[in-house]
Amino acid sequence: MRKTLLALALAALSASSVLAADLGGKLFKVGSDTTSPPMESVDPATGQIVGFDVDVVNAICAKINCKAEFVTTGWDGIFAALDQGNFDFVASGVSITEERKKAMDFTDPYIVNSQAVLMRVEDAVSSAEDFKAKGLKLSAQANTTDADVAASIVGKENVLAYDTFSASVLALKNKDVDGVVINGANADAYEKEFAGELVAPIRGLSSDPLGLVFRKGDPNVAAFNEGIKAIREDGTLDKLVQKYWGTN
Structure with a gap:
């Protein structure tokens, strides 16, 4: 009997490590700035929103029985729209910061990202110190941790902030700035898209844990945390990292 009870207890413990919450097929609307491949973007061929964050959310929903639109x-x-109820949560490569946590609730991190500096190949420098020493200008997407990192390198007065990542990159290509502070995941995508034209030799400037963002007090955060844990434990998250970046 003791052996039977022990076996049942171990089985229950094992099951608890992989089973997640059940949200009964609930549909969640998800806000996303779809200008940041490979995190999220619009596929020009299909018009569908695709990317790493999309796959992560769908994988979580498969675990906790929900759907995402x-x-x-x-x-x-995006955060004001969340507060106004335009959607249920945000999945858009959002860095978890203490300041943001005062106004919104985050899930546990699903990935840790780091900043890089994207530059024109012909003008590339090898260190952040070179930007300071040479009085170079940086761009970044406004109201992001990328913009904060850019200001820490060259001073706020030498940072041009844009509404989108793509506008920041366009400024670089037009030689309005000398570099773009961008998260490493996006830098990889732009290096591939503009091979031989743009390069990101400066990496690992700052590490940001990324999380899904909910309104303060949203009870669904706990379920999504269970989903994140489940896709991490069963290897799904590693497979998605491998799919987009070839490493984990």
Whole structure:
């Protein structure tokens, strides 16, 4: 009998490590700034929103029995739109910061990202110190931790902030700035898209844990945390990292 009870207890413990909450097929609207491949973007061929964050959310929903409908929303107003109830949560490569946690609730991190500096190949420098010493200008997407990192390198007066990542990169290509502070995941995508033209030799400037963002007090955070744990434990998250970056 003792052996039977022990076996049942171990089985229950094992099951608890992989079973997640059940949200009964609930549909969640998800706000996302779809200008940041490979995290999220609009596939020009299909018009569908695709990317790492999309796959992560769908994988979580597969674990906790829910569905996700992504809604394109500009970064500048994305948190206000969340507060107004335009969607249920945000999945848009959002860095978890103490300041943001005062106004919104985050899930546990699902990935840790780091900043890089994207530059023109012909003008590339090898260190952040070179930007300071040479009085170079940086751009970044406004109201992001990327913009904060850029200001820490060259001073706020030498940072041009844009509404989208793509506008920041366009400024670089037009030689309005000398570099773009961008998260490493996006830098990889732009290096591939503009091979031989743009390069990101400066990496690992700052590490940011990324989380899904909910309104303060939303009870669904706990379920999504269970989903994140489940896709981490069963290897799904590693497979998605491998899919987009070839490493984990």
